Amino acid sequence: MSVMKRVSLIFRAKANKALDRMEDPRETLDYSYQQQVEMLTRVRRGVADVATSRKRVELQMNSLQKEVTRRENQARDALGKGREDLARAALQNKAGLQGQLNDLQGQYAQLQDQEEKLTLASQRLQAKVDAFRTKKETIKATYTAAEAQTRINEAFTGISEEMGDIGLAIQRAEDKTAQMQARAGAIDELLASGALEDHVGGQQDQIQAELDAIGAGSDIDSELAQMKGELSANAPRQIEANANGESGATEATGTQAAERPQAGDGS
Amino acid sequence: MIVRILGEGQFRVDDDVAAKLTVLDTDLDSAVASENEEEFRAALGAAERLVRESGTRVPDEEFVTADYILPFSDATVAEVRKLLADGVIPGDSIGLP
Numbered sequence: 283m284s285v286m287k288r289v290s291l292i293f294r295a296k297a298n299k300a301l302d303r304m305e306d307p308r309e310t311l312d313y314s315y316q317q318q319v320e321m322l323t324r325v326r327r328g329v330a331d332v333a334t335s336r337k338r339v340e341l342q343m344n345s346l347q348k349e350v351t352r353r354e355n356q357a358r359d360a361l362g363k364g365r366e367d368l369a370r371a372a373l374q375n376k377a378g379l380q381g382q383l384n385d386l387q388g389q390y391a392q393l394q395d396q397e398e399k400l401t402l403a404s405q406r407l408q409a410k411v412d413a414f415r416t417k418k419e420t421i422k423a424t425y426t427a428a429e430a431q432t433r434i435n436e437a438f439t440g441i442s443e444e445m446g447d448i449g450l451a452i453q454r455a456e457d458k459t460a461q462m463q464a465r466a467g468a469i470d471e472l473l474a475s476g477a478l479e480d481h482v483g484g485q486q487d488q489i490q491a492e493l494d495a496i497g498a499g500s501d502i503d504s505e506l507a508q509m510k511g512e513l514s515a516n517a518p519r520q521i522e523a524n525a526n527g528e529s530g531a532t533e534a535t536g537t538q539a540a541e542r543p544q545a546g547d548g549s
Numbered sequence: 550m551i552v553r554i555l556g557e558g559q560f561r562v563d564d565d566v567a568a569k570l571t572v573l574d575t576d577l578d579s580a581v582a583s584e585n586e587e588e589f590r591a592a593l594g595a596a597e598r599l600v601r602e603s604g605t606r607v608p609d610e611e612f613v614t615a616d617y618i619l620p621f622s623d624a625t626v627a628e629v630r631k632l633l634a635d636g637v638i639p640g641d642s643i644g645l646p
């Protein structure tokens with residue numbers, strides 16, 4: 283049998299089972315209405331949950347993006363210092379992080395989609411529940427219990443299908459959110475522990491440590507050069523006139539001081 | 550004929566559209582049976598486009614049951630197989646005294 287038909291039969295079976303159990307149809311209308319209102323609350327909570335989840339993924343995407351940028355800067359820094367090996371390691375690291383980020387972006391889109399659909403579903407249910415309330419009052423006011431039966435059955439089966447639809451939609455959204463939260467929790471932990479680097483197979487700490495070491499090394503080198511410059515500038519000053527020697531020292535210091543920020547850049 | 554797209558509500562379609570849907574339903578059925586995700590997506594997409602474009606929305610005040618129910622537009626074969634196998638819809642207690 284066809285898929286579309288089989289699904290519709292499942293929904294009908296559910297409504298019929300409910301109808302079979304009804305004793306006083308008119309009271310059941312009120313009870314059913316209460317349940318619909320509860321369903322509305324559930325679907326709205328579902329929308330809020332998906333939104334919370336989406337925002338969390340958004341924050342994680344921002345954190346990952348920052349890490350990606352940091353690795354890129356490290357690579358540039360390392361290349362500037364002639365360390366292609368470090369630059370390569372930083373870029374490998376970046377690729378791993380970028381993969382995580384792309385993955386999160388896909389999930390973000392899915393959550394956004396779920397949120398949108400669930401919002402529409404909640405609006406649809408609200409309209410349907412309002413219409414049901416009107417119908418319920420009309421049935422109760424206009425018909426005797428016997429006459430009302432058919433109309434109640436119609437209204438009941440109609441709303442039952444709608445409720446089943448929304449029920450499935452909420453369940454899907456909950457499943458998606460639960461999956462996402464498990465992943466988000468894992469990524470949060472990784473980001474917090476700084477273990478994300480290891481996780482993606484890189485060695486961020488070592489890269490940074492080596493870059494820092496190069497930075498510190500060049501600082502020392504340039505300080506040494508500066509001192510040497512001062513010394514050699516001072517030597518002729520003792521022999522020659524004071525004015526000449528001082529201007530030479532200023533020049534030398536100025537040149538070497540200008541090199542320092544370059545050497546220590548990014549460290 | 551009344552067709553529901555899960556997550557989107559009910560539509561009323563005429564006999565021509567219903568006939569086309571019946572053909573697409575055969576494709577859906579074989580895709581679900583053979584667990585062919587690609588065929589399933591194609592058939593589901595075509596069926597839902599047809600309903601959205603050629604059908605008219607059933608007004609909120611009207612309480613009718615659908616003759617055909619199409620899965621969620623982003624449903625997977627596994628999800629549909631599960632629904633068909635279990636025959637259970639969440640919220641089964643709703644409306645029951």
